[in-house]
Amino acid sequence: MLDVPISLHCWQGDDVVGFEDPSRGLSGGIMATGNYPGKARSAAELRSDLDQAYRLLPGNHRLNLHAIYGDSDKLLDRNDWQPHHFDHWIGWAKENGRGIDFNPTFFSHPMADSGFTLASLDGTVRDFWIEHGINSRKIGAHIGHELGNPCVTNFWIPDGYKDSPADRARHRQLLIESLDTVFGAEIPHAASNLDAVECKLFGLGSESYVVGSHEFYMGYATSRQKILCLDAGHFHPTEVISDKISAVMPYVPGLLLHVSRGVRWDSDHVVTFSDELQAIMQELVRGDYLSQTHIGLDFFDASINRIAAWVIGTRNALKALLMALLEPADKLRQMEQDGDFTGRLALLEELKMMPFHAVWDMVCHQQNVPVGIDFMAEIKAYESAVLSKRN
Numbered sequence: 001m002l003d004v005p006i007s008l009h010c011w012q013g014d015d016v017v018g019f020e021d022p023s024r025g026l027s028g029g030i031m032a033t034g035n036y037p038g039k040a041r042s043a044a045e046l047r048s049d050l051d052q053a054y055r056l057l058p059g060n061h062r063l064n065l066h067a068i069y070g071d072s073d074k075l076l077d078r079n080d081w082q083p084h085h086f087d088h089w090i091g092w093a094k095e096n097g098r099g100i101d102f103n104p105t106f107f108s109h110p111m112a113d114s115g116f117t118l119a120s121l122d123g124t125v126r127d128f129w130i131e132h133g134i135n136s137r138k139i140g141a142h143i144g145h146e147l148g149n150p151c152v153t154n155f156w157i158p159d160g161y162k163d164s165p166a167d168r169a170r171h172r173q174l175l176i177e178s179l180d181t182v183f184g185a186e187i188p189h190a191a192s193n194l195d196a197v198e199c200k201l202f203g204l205g206s207e208s209y210v211v212g213s214h215e216f217y218m219g220y221a222t223s224r225q226k227i228l229c230l231d232a233g234h235f236h237p238t239e240v241i242s243d244k245i246s247a248v249m250p251y252v253p254g255l256l257l258h259v260s261r262g263v264r265w266d267s268d269h270v271v272t273f274s275d276e277l278q279a280i281m282q283e284l285v286r287g288d289y290l291s292q293t294h295i296g297l298d299f300f301d302a303s304i305n306r307i308a309a310w311v312i313g314t315r316n317a318l319k320a321l322l323m324a325l326l327e328p329a330d331k332l333r334q335m336e337q338d339g340d341f342t343g344r345l346a347l348l349e350e351l352k353m354m355p356f357h358a359v360w361d362m363v364c365h366q367q368n369v370p371v372g373i374d375f376m377a378e379i380k381a382y383e384s385a386v387l388s389k390r391n
């Protein structure tokens, strides 16, 4: 478990605001609800908050940055961000031996106001976002090269229609062409950047049609050999990604997971210790997929302490992973092969009562991080010393 890094998403720390023009609202059909005080207002505050979260996690974990989270003295616009604007993050990651992942930001910008970016009918809009995509791959490669640890750069494009379109095909053709241009560009240190693509079923304001659907990216990732990103909140509410892992793995060079929790819609609630979380980790362990899988988190709850959100969600992901690693997988497989489905069911149910929490507590103890609920005392102390001073 300690060998598996989880990529913590920076955007839980400030409700996906970032460090461009602060008057820009969040767009792209995603939404952070709540107004809990103390969100990070600068890269320095965000790093401080992240440090506090990492101190409460066993193991050494990655950071997932969005393109709007660089360091700059001046207010920058979307396509002004350059690799050197991320050198502060790189230095911070080096100090902590951390890997960094990256995301272009195809939302919260006037050029995305039409609801379309790379799949826009307007060539000027497409070109703007193609430039952003290429810039982002350059930044990812710079980060990966500097850290000596490849950076996964994940493309999520919100483009879609609220109501039923007359022409679904045209936008999909344009998205293929735009992505091919972005991924075809020569960039320095290309080997240090791993491209990934993320599908989605629907968003707020794109209920009827999302250009980059699951089938679209399944085909794209397979034909272009890109990493496929599966976000747990991006399918029909009764559809689970745990069952998809072994179905897509034979076709793609790797998998990126956005571990999230949708409640009735893609609401991005904090990850809880749910059956589905356990099933995701079981699939990764049982299928021996951990080495080809990048595990990231994706939720943003603005109604609770944001550091606690990171810590609760990440600790849950780690607990589920630990539980999966402790499972007698060979024995279960043997029972299945022998046709002993009664024994399989009996053992699977007994396993739920096994004292895996004692192993978890011991890992936390040995790693010098709080055991059990004790992590909340540290979060409360940080809240009164640091977060409560922000307004």
Ligand code: RNT
Binding pocket: 011, 016, 030, 103, 156, 198, 200, 231, 258, 266, 298
């Ligand atoms: C949106 C996608 C995407 C975003 C982040 C902020 O539905 O899940 O991954 O959450 O890029």
Ligand code: ZN
Binding pocket: 156, 198, 231, 258, 298
């Ligand atoms: Zn996601």
